[in-house]
Amino acid sequence: MPSPKFSYDGLFSSRSQEVPARKVVHPKYDFVVAYPDPETVPLDGLVDGLKEGLERDGKDLAYYPHPLGLPELRELVTSKLERDRGFKVTPEQVVITSGSSEANWLVIQALTNPGDTVITEEFVYTGTLGQLRRAGANVVGTPVDDEGIVPEPLEDLIKLLIKQNKRPKYLYTIPEFQNPTGTTLPRQRREKILEIAHRHKMPILEDDCYVDLRLEGKTQPAFRSLDDSGIVNYVASFSKILAPGLRHGYFTVPDEVQRRALSFRAGGGPSQFTSYAVVEYLKRDMYDHISDINGVQRHKRDAMLGALGERFGGMGAKWSHPQGGLYVWLEMPKNYDMTALQPICFEAGVGYAAGANFAPNGNGDNFARLCYGHPSPEYNREGIALLADIIEKQMAKNKARVAPGAR
Numbered sequence: 001m002p003s004p005k006f007s008y009d010g011l012f013s014s015r016s017q018e019v020p021a022r023k024v025v026h027p028k029y030d031f032v033v034a035y036p037d038p039e040t041v042p043l044d045g046l047v048d049g050l051k052e053g054l055e056r057d058g059k060d061l062a063y064y065p066h067p068l069g070l071p072e073l074r075e076l077v078t079s080k081l082e083r084d085r086g087f088k089v090t091p092e093q094v095v096i097t098s099g100s101s102e103a104n105w106l107v108i109q110a111l112t113n114p115g116d117t118v119i120t121e122e123f124v125y126t127g128t129l130g131q132l133r134r135a136g137a138n139v140v141g142t143p144v145d146d147e148g149i150v151p152e153p154l155e156d157l158i159k160l161l162i163k164q165n166k167r168p169k170y171l172y173t174i175p176e177f178q179n180p181t182g183t184t185l186p187r188q189r190r191e192k193i194l195e196i197a198h199r200h201k202m203p204i205l206e207d208d209c210y211v212d213l214r215l216e217g218k219t220q221p222a223f224r225s226l227d228d229s230g231i232v233n234y235v236a237s238f239s240k241i242l243a244p245g246l247r248h249g250y251f252t253v254p255d256e257v258q259r260r261a262l263s264f265r266a267g268g269g270p271s272q273f274t275s276y277a278v279v280e281y282l283k284r285d286m287y288d289h290i291s292d293i294n295g296v297q298r299h300k301r302d303a304m305l306g307a308l309g310e311r312f313g314g315m316g317a318k319w320s321h322p323q324g325g326l327y328v329w330l331e332m333p334k335n336y337d338m339t340a341l342q343p344i345c346f347e348a349g350v351g352y353a354a355g356a357n358f359a360p361n362g363n364g365d366n367f368a369r370l371c372y373g374h375p376s377p378e379y380n381r382e383g384i385a386l387l388a389d390i391i392e393k394q395m396a397k398n399k400a401r402v403a404p405g406a407r
């Protein structure tokens with residue numbers, strides 16, 4: 001006889017929330033998530049790297065991993081940061097995490113009390129937005145333009161928040177190929193924002209996870225390379241250059257923040273087994289691989305931009321021309337509700353992320369983020385053409401529906 005169902009009524013912690021069961025369905029033309037190209041995941045190289053790592057140090061798997069993550073990988077991170085971002089840290093100042101999601105989450109928890117105000121870009125990566133809200137933050141977006149955060153309105157916003165007794169605790173920003181808008185913040189603005197941050201004693205959480213995906217133009221210095229006072233907390237990822245399925249990222253922050261952030265770590269950190277594959281592969285092939293994936297992504301970006309030019313220009317749309325990263329930010333005229341259109345397009349085979357998902361201030365219905373990284377160039381072209389067809393059809397239907405009442 002089956003046992004009667006046990007009830008958890010009254011037993012859940014007040015902090016727990018119900019997560020709705022989510023089926024993962026990929027539409028035929030998948031512009032929803034910033035995935036890399038599946039063909040460029042270096043499977044053979046990872047297998048070789050894993051074998052090498054296991055042959056040399058595999059017996060260490062009998063221990064729990066180092067609390068900061070595999071030492072060799074932390075060393076590789078320090079040389080990468082020095083070479084690519086121009087700042088020096090020691091391996092003890094680097095923490096390997098389960099993707100940069102965990103890195104952000106640990107720092108957010110170390111710095112956020114429920115009710116604290118946190119500033120982000122006006123549109124911001126949904127993952128971090130969700131984490132900030134989960135930590136109880138009052139998230140406020142600051143205005144952005146084609147070059148990212150505009151310093152003067154940022155300072156006005158801080159002053160206003162202080163006046164309202166909501167002094168911002170910190171600024172979370174994605175300065176290089178911002179998610180979702182794709183902008184890169186120029187050096188001068190970074191310097192101004194640092195001045196503002198110091199003036200208001202407001203740390204910066206810098207999420208640099210797209211920096212390696214530059215197709216053209218010049219990489220700007222990281223906030224962290226412009227300022228070593230400790231005001232900048234730096235986060236990055238291996239998801240975008242290798243694969244998100246590996247779940248490897250890292251952060252480097254002032255020692256006192258690191259100690260607090262680690263107090264929230266559960267389960268001992270990411271898999272050391274995976275770290276062997278990541279470090280041995282990257283030691284050998286990191287920069288060749290980055291150059292290969294960017295070659296592939298350039299075609300995809302150009303295919304998407306070409307198709308947008310052919311099909312969306314006539315609708316009065318505007319879109320970004322990203323110099324890298326993995327997406328295009330599409331702005332439709334105000335009467336196009338991309339939030340309402342999202343399920344209709346998805347059902348018809350084209351997935352995108354509606355702009356409102358990224359908006360802490362609740363705007364963005366006429367925006368969409370289109371990721372070109374995973375579909376082939378052909379699928380980028382076909383998918384954008386199909387998206388235009390569906391939107392045109394739906395808008396015509398809406399018009400026909402509104403017209404009788406309007407008469």
Ligand SMILES: Cc1ncc(COP(=O)(O)O)c(C=O)c1O
Pocket residue numbers: 034098099100101102125127174179207209236237238239244247248249
């Ligand atoms: C800005 C930003 N930060 C962090 C992440 C999380 O990536 P991961 O946890 O795979 O490193 C993403 C993923 O898309 C992102 O866009």
